Amino acid sequence: MLSESSFSDRAITEEFYTALFDRFYNSFLPSIQVLLNQCTYGVAPDRSGVRTLFLIAANPQIATDLKDRIEILVDRIAEVMPGIGKAAICFLPADKAANAQSHGNCNVPPSKFMMGQVFRVSQQSEASEL
Numbered sequence: 001m002l003s004e005s006s007f008s009d010r011a012i013t014e015e016f017y018t019a020l021f022d023r024f025y026n027s028f029l030p031s032i033q034v035l036l037n038q039c040t041y042g043v044a045p046d047r048s049g050v051r052t053l054f055l056i057a058a059n060p061q062i063a064t065d066l067k068d069r070i071e072i073l074v075d076r077i078a079e080v081m082p083g084i085g086k087a088a089i090c091f092l093p094a095d096k097a098a099n100a101q102s103h104g105n106c107n108v109p110p111s112k113f114m115m116g117q118v119f120r121v122s123q124q125s126e127a128s129e130l
Contacts (some may be wrong), residue, residue, distance in 0.1 A: 074088075
């Protein structure tokens, strides 16, 4: 059971990240906002503790469109989100029903894993693929 203080801490954390993501989103031109609006955001440390911003796209095309704009995204992450050392552009593969429809009911097993690419965010705003 969560204590009242841990619930309060969670609410504060959620408010902080909501404000941070809103600031990040609002710092872009509408053409990129359209893409970001179709994403889910998250922050998590990697195994060595580097904070990673996850942009989880609704589909592979949006992920590709974001990747095509990685320099702009990384520059803005470095500017607006100090402390974020990596950015990951990801998408979730289609579920079984959608997968069967798109493959003509073939017995192609759907992937159970999120697909993505990770980029380093540096102070010099250089995006380098990991």
